[in-house]
Amino acid sequence: MVSRDSLGGSDVRVAIIGYGLAGSVFHAPLVEATPGMQVTAIVTGNKERQQSAHKRYPNAKILGSVDELWQNASSYDLAVVATSNNMHVPLGVDALHAGLPVVVDKPMAATVSDARKLLEASQQTGQLLTVFQNRRWDNDFLTVRKILEANLLGPITRFESRFERYRPAPRQGAWRESPDPQAAGGQLYDLGSHLIDQALYLFGTPERVYAEMFQRRPRAQVDDDSFVALQFPGGVTAHLWMSQVARISGQRMRVSGLNGTFEKWGLDPQEDALRAGKLPGDPAWGQEPRELWGHLSTNVSEGGVHFDGPIETVPGAYENYYAGVRDAITKGAPLPVDPNSALEVIRVIEAAQTSAREQRSVTFS
Template sequence: MAFQESLGTSPVRVAIIGYGLAGSVFHAPLVDATPDMKVAAIVTGNKERQQSARKRYPNAKILSQVADLWQNASNYDLAVVATSNNMHVPLGIAALRAGLPVVIDKPMAATVNDAQQLLTVSHETGQLLTVFQNRRWDNDFLTVRKILDANLLGPIIRFESRFERYRPTPRQGVWRESADPQAAGGQLYDLGSHLIDQALYLFGKPKRVYAEMFQRRPGAQVDDDSFVALQFASGITAHLWMSQVARIAGQRMRVSGLNGTYEKWGLDPQEDALRTGKQPGDPDWGREPRERWGHLSTNLSEDGVHFDGPIETVPGAYERYYAGVRDALTKGTPLPVDPNSVLEVIRVIEAAQTSAREQRTVTIS
């Protein structure tokens, strides 16, 4: 029986595994805001998080252990793995084998081999697998896509993108700061997985990768200040920065072409909005004021007149991700994020690690 036939007119019942930052701030609110989807279960063994989940989602089942979810997998239509990175692969495989389609938080896996295991099990079980690369729906990235689609910059020369923060002290006991390779900690896996994904989405697979990775903060066990350069067959170069030690952040994005340049400062507002309890559907969701718009200078404007000034930012739209997941499950439309594309992101991360370790440029076949 097809999924849509078995689902009927009922909403897609989503079980969220993990209720830390990813589960509570991103996944649960976005699922809750998506028409024809509902948060049906939340799995967390943390008592405080259980209490918080019950308060916000009183109709959801709160499960203390994931075994309870597998035993009643037929009560759900989708599993979301929003745990620490080291559990992405085992929980993703277990969910697929339990008969559940799966959303896995980025970066999906720590290695290409682990990611390929997930893809293999997805194929064997016939269950859908996708990855939460939400920053494909950031306002700045959507604006860059619109500008490139309109060919307002001419042939592209360079793409610059950065996520820079200031957290001068490593947080003890946090998996993101762990040196365990399976934890996939550090900036290359965290913020870097977003930056690399965006670059590959725009320009395809790179030919060469060069990277610098540093542990700047006293006591840091993983990279906290890194740089990656990607060279594409088209001649485009992408320069990507990710840091925890930048007290003043640089430009979020800058795209240079032979006929124009676009630059944007400041971060997409959706994450901060989600942290304060807002969600899609609220007034002005994803929008930002004029003073935060980016700057476009081009002699290829749509009306044929040279343009140099602020250009309205396309509103951010994280809600499109879960709407796409819903439609893939119920209508058979393409997944919002093809896991094979994220496999290529991990391949670039591995090449960047090799480049930084051996201090050389790595060619990707």
């Protein structure tokens, strides 16, 4: 662990590896917006991205290769791997062995065996490792957590969650559309990583996994319309949908219990805000208007009065992820995302792939 004393009271110096969507829209802006952290270097071999990075972060070093980063690893306090999925493990392992704590974008790896390589490298080097499961800080998920913690729904029976989009044609040449197993392409790895992570965070380890994976679009080579069902101890069932072929999206979340139901439509606004150049701390960050609040119906309330109506959405807070990373590095605080929990997500994905391929439910141990 890097101590505050070793940093000399200065900001945590962060090197962002990769400056595509993940690096430019999520990681670099969130790091720069976090007090006590600064974007010190950005690694990209793409000339246009180099120019864009230099324009937005004029004080950061723009490096053309990771070799330049490894040669001066002591100049940094954290490496963020925001590259294509196939590079998460090799770059993460190299960064750990270079003496740097590491944030790896989701999914952690394409396979459980590869994910374990990252965990083993972290243990061998003594360097921190965490995974960017940012949607634990989505407004809808934070609202569901608050409702469950207050036990407003009673014993939970079903959790439904969706990420549905409409992109009728595959993006030719995009690594997310690649059938190469190491590319970890398709919706199960992409949107599914978030949905599965949220379900496991709420309900723990499932007992059974069932999945359906389809390639609906012409020329699609990876799943673009998938469904995963998870059966948890105690009878809770999670139904998760991830799709690129839904012109009208279903409910974002619906949680049912014996004493109530909560439903929520619409996506958390933080990604769109980041794409528009907004940052945490800006007015109304993470908030949404009343007309987008979810609906709660419950017979559990103070004084025995039933409640049935809109409930204010807890503001989204992606900034809490990197604040947690900062505190883990400088104060020894718990990691915001335990890498072992991210490995469990990959285990579920592998079980879902087996289920879809063999058209059966899989016992998960």
